[in-house]
Amino acid sequence: MDAITLTGVTKRFGDVVALDGVNVGFRRHAITGLVGRNGAGKSTLLDLVSGRARASSGEVHVEGEDPFENRRVLGDVCAVTESQPYPTRFTVEAALHTAALLHPRWDGELADDLVEVFELRRRQRIGKLSRGQRSAMGVVIALASRAPITVLDEPYVGLDAVARRVFYDRLLEEVVVAPRTVIFSSHLIDEIAHLLDYLVVIDHGRVVLDAPAESVHDSVLEVSGPRVLVDAFADGREVLSRADLGGVSRATVRGAAGDDAVAAGLRVRALPLQEVVVALTTHPHEASRGHVVGSAS
Amino acid sequence: MTEAVAVFRVLVRGGLVTLWPWLILAISFAVNLAFYAAAGDNPAVVRQSGGILALFLTAVAANQQAWTQVLPFTLGLSGTRRGFVRGMVLFVGAQAVLTGLLLTALTGVEIATGGWGMDVRFFRTPVLDDLSPGGRAAVLAALMLAVCGFGAVLGAVLVRWGAAGLWWVVAVVGVLAGSVAVLAVASGEGGAAIAGFVTRPWAQVWLLTPLVVAAGGALLAWRIVRRVELR
Known part of the structure; x- marks a missing residue:
């Protein structure tokens, strides 16, 4: 059973077609890798799923409903991208506090644990964080949200190999503890291969492969x-x-x-x-x- | 907790909008006191300061920043545009009430201390002198609402169309305002229209007008961002 479905979805930016009649489903409680080249349409697809953007045509359904401006659905969605927007003057603490307010299943203890694991300083301003530290904060938010739908768009940019490994391990742990539907967009395909249940490959705005990762x-x-x-x-x-x-x-x-x-x-x-x-x-x-x-x- | 309350708490906690305008006002006040202390009893120095404008001008920038920074931030954390706008309405309402009460209280202190011992009129303005403390607080709150409405439109334009959008707005408003001014002068009725406006009942001029501006700004800002996409 699919938790997320896109049916005949097209997304245009002016005369650029980012997604071209996409039909795809993302299985509930599975980790699906979404891969493709730069500009293939991965981030656009994830923006539609997380209600950040709206399709030009076609239907996007998350748990049976259109996510755009739908708080009932979005309360169950946590999307973290490589370019996640944070107010630069906010502290790490304020950002986590905000995430806790907007995600009803927020696990404060887990967040505390992850902040320690990734060695984030709560009082540090976001504008002063390194690229890797910003990514670590996104990872903390994604995991601690305990959101049934978790969307990850290259959330690890700037993280070192050890930190990425910790993230992958914690993600697998979390999926076991609290099953969730995860879409993980990445260019580090072999690095995340062991996490994936399914793989969707997108190219020039079209799905060219949608299959179980093993097959x-x-x-x-x-x-x-x-x-x-x-x-x-x-x-x-x-x-x-x-x-x-x-x-x-x-x-x-x-x-x-x-x-x-x-x-x-x-x-x-x-x-x-x-x-x-x-x-x-x-x-x-x-x-x-x-x-x-x-x-x- | 509703999403609007969450956004309200984010705005309060973030300190973007809450602290800076008051800090700038405090600096303006300190500079004014120092200036009048240095001027002494010199009769050539006008005792009416315009320093209070610092609060309203910086409030425009602060509210605009709330839209450009907190809206994408909350959308990125699965918030909705509607929830953000409702939270902003709550926040701006509280901000306006606080402004009205605080400035009225400081006006009281200014009167009681004889203009801070130097006959300075920092928190008082001639047009509001005849109003009761309640009327003054209401007008100041309404002015803050109008300022926030203006900041909201600027912020919404920036979020949707970026800096280019803002320049277009400035250009269009400039052309429209200039055209109205030219027409008013050409028809010879501009002065009469302004005089007719300012001689209306104070509540209409200083309360209703800012409230209309605030409501118009809020509605326009909502129209601009209701389908904005986070990129």
Whole structure:
């Protein structure tokens, strides 16, 4: 069952189409990774889900209702983005206090604990915080809100590797303690892969993949071997990219079974999530010499 | 707790709007006292100060900042535009009542101390001299409401259209005001219109007019931000 659904959603900014007829659902009590390239439409989608913006056309439903100006829904939503707006003269304490006022399920003890873990100083003005400290504050708000719908748009920018790991661990703990629907937009795909139940890939305002994270590894394969064998195997299948060198070819193929490739005499490599996303979102004009992207087969 | 009360508490706690105008007024007052002390009994020095304007002018900026900073902040924390505006109405109402009461009380102190011992008129203004303390408090509160309404419009324009929007507003208002002035002078009825306005009953001029400006500002600001998007 989906907690969040977008049906035929288009969002325009002037003559720029940020989202183009998007249909997608986000499963309840699951962590869904939302990935794609810069300008793909990820942040726009998250803005629609969190009531920060309104669709040009189509329907956005969060727990069955339009979130825009809907306090009943938004009380259950906590969205933290990399560019979260904070008044610079406010202190960390004042920002957390405000978050507590606006999120009915706020867990003060958890917030205190996280403030200590991330070594934030409550009396420090937000304008004086480093990029990483600002992100840490966003992470504290996202986790302590205990919001049933949690939207994270690259909330870790500026956090060091240790702090990011702490965040991921605490997020997993929180999801177990208080199940929530999480959408996590990130460019660090492999780093968050272990958190994800589902993966949605968006490119040029369209959803190009929506699948359980586990199955994504199997849905895209890299096969290599003699060119004639690769040609034969690729025939009738969707080839995302291909490189030929002499009589040897390497192809990234979508929707093929690894066993079939092995039976065809090819070498098979399961791609890490990051490479799957790269393969799905690389366009023909961006391929290096010797590569063909999205070739007809 | 309702969202409006939450926004109200954020505004009070944030100190953006609450502290600065009064701090600037205190500085203005101190400078005025020092000035009149230095001037001594010099009869050429006018004893009527305009320093109280510092409170109202800075209140415009402070309210504008509340819109540009606290509105995106609360939207970012899953607040609504409607909730923010209701919270602002609560806050501005409280701010106006506080202004009316405090300035009236300080006027009382000024009268009792003979103009702070130097015959200075800092908190008194000629147009309000004939009013009772209650009437004075009401007028000062209404003026603060009008000032906040003006600040709200500026803030809403900035949130929706940025600095370019503000420059457009200044340009359009300038053209409109200039046109009205030119028309008034050309028709020869400008002076009569102004005289006709200021000779109306005080409540109409000093109470109703600011309240109309405040309500108009609040409504306009709401119209501007009700569909604004956070980016």
